[in-house]
Amino acid sequence: MYTTIGKLFDQTVRKYPDKEALYYVQKNVRYTYREWDRQVNKAANALKDAGVAKGDRVSTYLFNTEELATVFFACAKIGAVFNPINFRLAANELKFILEDADPKVILFEKALAPHVSEIQQYFSGMSFWYVDDEAPDYAESYHEAVAGASGDRPEADEVTEDDLYAIMYTSGTTGRPKGVMHRHRDMVEQSLIIIAGMNLTEEDRGLVTAPMFHCAELHCAFLPRVHSGAVNIITHHFEPVKTLELIEQEKISLFFSAPTMWNMMLQEDLEQYDLTSLRLGLYGAAPMAPALVNAIHDNFKVKLIQAYGMTEMGPAVTFLKENEQIRKAGSAGKAILNHEIRVVRAGEDGRSEPDDEVAPGETGEIIVQGPCMMHGYFNREEATNKVIYKGWYYSGDIGYFDEEGYLWIADRVDDMIISGGENIYPREVEDVLFDHEGVLDVAVIGVPDEKWGEKVIALIVKKDPALTEEKLEEFCKNSDRLAGYKRPRQYIFTEQLPRNASGKIQKFMLRKQLQEANTAH
Known part of the structure; x- marks a missing residue:
């Protein structure tokens, strides 16, 4: 039986009410699950008081913050559609997404206020909520809105597993982003798969340094840890030295980093830090050269898991487990639970049939099928039909299977x-x-x-x-x-x-x- 992300959170709160749940480093805020639940309820009720109803979008234009983590679950409880926006986008790119997503409310912070100020006059019907002190004239204080709201569980229309949970805009390696629609059931399934693959328990302490607006951190790290009752230590943004200090100070057991982040940490003097609490490192979002995999093993003494995937699939579709990291360094691994992957011949007119598979060692386009697949692109039916065919997602990645069934990513079709x-x-x-x-x-x-x-x-x-x-x-x-x-x-x-x-x-x-x-x- 599937559940929703809001119910998932409630279940964890009931199991571990007095257990540490969240630590936001920059503001020195720590919550137990009971305390955090009250903050989530207050945020949910504040959104309702602002006119947000089931199906309405709520955007966040934030770095990693306690407010983003709280609103994530607040939206889930009332059936609002969560829309985290890339904080690296320029003002005109932000304007494009807000026009496309059409949210009722957007949360933003001081560091990003200049971009918001440039475009706010185009959105007279939108509420701008500021998470820092001294809000601009066109915005209101998020914390004042939350302080005046009830901490009781919000009364809301029933949210089901098939309701839309989020619209997440693609990272745009090739141009204009598209809004990927995911349902609650998609991400509950993804979370369960990650928990099983990484052996997560309530004893784990996870560090959030990668951007939470991106599905790699949000769905493969943050959410599964909440699901399993673990602790999330959130830091505003990635800094190599600060990350290494937090691993030592907070006894971090596992965290996610993109290859470039691992590479930046390797440039520091690792002998200065006690990293022995680390049991697992997750990487993904981009390929990691075998030389870098070996360097992490040698210097961090940590087991690694690679996740390969894409926003449209949740994102993870494969794992390369720790026992294969050296022997198969550079491979994407094998399909995660309940997923199937094929490599198909490129058709003469572009798209090939799902059963036109190539032989091991031969390259072709990677297609994927699984329960975490997106519901489609928001307001983009033609684009949706271009990538989903006969129940398969056509990734646009080129790759091949070796004789042992391991997937290798060669490149993007476009590259x-x-x-x-x-x-x-x-x-x-x-x-x-x-x-x-x-x-x-x-x-x-x-x-x-x-x-x-x-x-x-x-x-x-x-x-x-x-x-x-x-x-x-x-x-x-x-x-x-x-x-x-x-x-x-x-x-x-x-x-x-x-x-x-x-x-x-x-x-x-x-x-x-x-x-x-x-x-x-």
């Missing part, structure tokens, strides 16, 4: 490079370059070339200031993992690579930047 008629997957080039000790970060893209159609370009963030193009070219020439035609034809050094909030490199931004640079010359 594949065709040079001289040969298909080149950027990730295999990136994995080789990551093995060079002088490379901190790397992205490989294809750019138009008159002779070959496209040529391979590598953008490099240096770890070693003395690194040169010549050294990288020699390294690639000597690699037994990289055919000659796959070698980069140009190396460009840069201070950083554009990434979205989940850690994925925005290659469309790199192509745009290179095109603009070439046009300028």
Whole structure:
């Protein structure tokens, strides 16, 4: 029997009323589950008092905060649709999402107020709730609204497992985001799968450093820990040193980090910190080079689980378990419980049939089926029909199964490079370059070339200031993992690579930047 996210929270409160539930580091706020439940009820009643009804959207434009965590469950209790917005978006991007989602209320904070101020005049029917002191003239205080509301369980229309729980906008690695609609049952199922896969218990202490507006942190870390009665320690945003300090101080047992975050922590002096409380590290949202997996094992002495997935699926669709992290480093693993994955041949007109599977070792498009699949894109029927076909979600990722049934992600369909008629997957080039000790970060893209159609370009963030193009070219020439035609034809050094909030490199931004640079010359 399925339940809802609001009922899930109530069940945990009844089981563990006096157990620590949440610690918000920046404001030094700690709640037991009983105390947090009262705050959730007050937030839910405040939303109701503001006219929010079942099915209405409530947006958050926040970093990781206690208010975001509380409103998440408040919405679930009254059937409002939760809409967490990427805090890295610019004002015009925020405006696009608010026009699309059309929320009744939006919560925002001081750090993001300049963007909200730019666009607030376009939304006269929307309530703006400010979570810090001294709200702008166009906004009201969230905390004043909550303080005046009842702490009793809110009276609301019945919320069912098939009701919409959230609209989460895609991270936009290829352009304009789309609103992914998920039902309560989708995320309850995802939470149960994560709990089983990570052996979560009420004794765990989890650290929230990755953005909570993104489904990787929200659905694969924060929610399952609440579901199991564990503790969530929330920090406003990721800082490598602060994260390491909190692991030691709060005796953190597990947490999620994107590969780039793990990489940043590896650059610190780990011997200064007692990290022995850690039992498990979860990573995902972007591929991790085998060299980085090995470095984490060697330096953190922690077991790892990789989750591969996408917002449209909840997100997780595979796990690479800790006992396979070294032997199968670089693989996405195998399908999680109740999910099926296929690799199908690319059809001549784009989409192939779900039963047109390729042989092990042969690349094709990855398609997925499972109970956590999205209900569709909000107000985007045509886009929904483009990716969901005969009950399968067509991911747009290129990959293959090996002979043991492990899934390997080659790249995005849109990122594949065709040079001289040969298909080149950027990730295999990136994995080789990551093995060079002088490379901190790397992205490989294809750019138009008159002779070959496209040529391979590598953008490099240096770890070693003395690194040169010549050294990288020699390294690639000597690699037994990289055919000659796959070698980069140009190396460009840069201070950083554009990434979205989940850690994925925005290659469309790199192509745009290179095109603009070439046009300028």
